[in-house]
Amino acid sequence: MSPEEARELLPLYALGALTPEERQRVEEALKRYPELWPEARALLEIASELAAGLPPEPLPEGLEARVLRRIRRVRPSWARPLLAAAAALLLVALGYGAYFGLSWTLALGEASTRVLTLVSPEGAPVGRTVVRGDGEALVVLKAPPPPGRVYQGWGLGKGEPVPLSTFRLPLKTFRLPPEAKALAVSLEPPGGSRRPTEILGLPQP
Incomplete structure (x- = not known):
């Protein structure tokens, strides 16, 4: 995995939203490319701060899979910051309900956005x-x-x-x-x- 490929997956890594195989590949990349660690630590801290303030609520069936599929399709030139946002919004969706996180993630593909x-x-x-x-x-x-x-x-x-x-x-x-x-x-x-x-x-x- 190249540094660029690993960097794109770091937001999802911070949320624990990768498959075991993807997570292993990212961790191998972090060992190989130590320059990625500051960004990884920052994303882990953001995920931790967001998670600390969210009350747990039941997750609607199928929501996580739908949001993750949408996030993985967001890969244009400005993808990394928005991928981080979409990953954070997934975390919000897990705590506050489906509409907020899912609506922002889906908005990335709307013509009026x-x-x-x-x-x-x-x-x-x-x-x-x-x-x-x-x-x-x-x-x-x-x-x-x-x-x-x-x-x-x-x-x-x-x-x-x-x-x-x-x-x-x-x-x-x-x-x-x-x-x-x-x-x-x-x-x-x-x-x-x-x-x-x-x-x-x-x-x-």
Whole structure:
């Protein structure tokens, strides 16, 4: 298994959603390519944080297989961050019910869904946003915020940025205001701000 192939499977590895054969191959790749370990550890931490906050509920029959089949088909150039998101959403689906996780995973294949790259002022990609046709948006960032800071979302339209909620995990959903067509993310002090103080990522197609 190449480093690229192993990296694509790391989100599912973190959730324990691989077959025994796939898991063994990923673990062999982690031994062969130690540069993959930081990303693997980050995904394991995210999965652990999400799992810690989820109350167990019965899983509808056949849901896990359907979601995993859909996740495995998401392999375009922007696949890795969205694969991580889809894997995390599978975890959410296991705890909170089928509709939330499955609807976001299926939205990746809808024509009305837009996938935008979040780029820092220096031009480096910091994450992705998925904006559905109904105005729901999903943000997937590469890492949690630094200590003492939080992320904050901003709805972008024709006027001033509209402040949205703050968040700490690198995965967050928003309902965009009607005038907003995309969103940006900033770093803020706890409690958030009325205007962005440090832009982290602006959307690009």
